[in-house]
Amino acid sequence: MRLDLQGKAFGPRAVLGPLSLTAGRGQRLAVLGPSGIGKSTLLRIVAGLDHAFAGHLSGDDRVAMVFQEPTLLPWRPALQNITIPTGCDAATAGALMAQVGLAGREAQFPRQLSLGQQRRLALARAFAARPDILLMDEPFASLDPDTADRMIALTAGLLDRSGAGLILVTHDAEEPARLGARPLILSGSPATLGPAPTDAR
Missing domain, CATH: 1.10.260 (434 Repressor (Amino-terminal Domain))
Structure with missing residues (x-):
């Protein structure tokens, strides 16, 4: 999967600026940033749920998404x-x-x-759904610490066994390391994607 984004706006408000994102089986990425910066918007574009953007999404990887709420x-x-x-x-x-x-x-x-x-x-x-890439939108938010710990360990184990890649959206700087994911930072206005500082965890 490769996203070459030129920009994403809601009406006159530009939310996301130019950025590129590539992922595949076995690759684990985490997108970090404060609430409201556009992390969920970016993930919805990657998931193919939002087509109203300037740019190009390519690849035939199977994706499955875990939302902030269980949506059962x-x-x-x-x-x-x-x-x-x-x-x-x-x-x-x-x-x-x-x-x-x-x-x-x-x-x-x-x-x-x-x-x-x-x-x-x-x-x-x-x-x-046997995804090539698992997309997760702050899936551990609102869980108590013990439950969140168990969920993170469970997710890591399932990823190991399946070989699926991961794109995780989170505001918790500790989650990427615990899932073996490379952290990226979404920042600015409109937001763009860059490497995390070397001390990010």
Whole structure:
């Protein structure tokens, strides 16, 4: 996947300036920056969800996205929250649920799961799509520290086993190192992408 962006604006407000971003299987990148700088906007462009930009997105990599919120189907049980969006079979979905610690909860509805469990279900759903690149938009935000630690370790393990690449959007300077991701900084107005300082973690 390669993005050559000339710019992105919302009406008269230029949000993103010229930048380039390349990722593929096995490559892990993290985009850091303050809230409102345009990190989620950049990720939506990479995901193919936002086409209203100047520039070019190329590549045929399969991508799957984990949003800030779990975005589950509230009227479907957990197992079907994986099988319906991804088209995978029940056995594959069940195996992924076991990998994220949700074995035995296949018939439970999202409202019966804690936020941490919902996040794990969303993570299992993303890997069920067998992505070449996993896109994550502040997926550990609003979790208590212990739950966030478990989610980060779980994500790292799933990435190791699958070989998928990663583009993580975060404001937490410690997350990239814990996921083995190369940190990049989104800054300025309009925002552009540059290397993180050498002491960034």
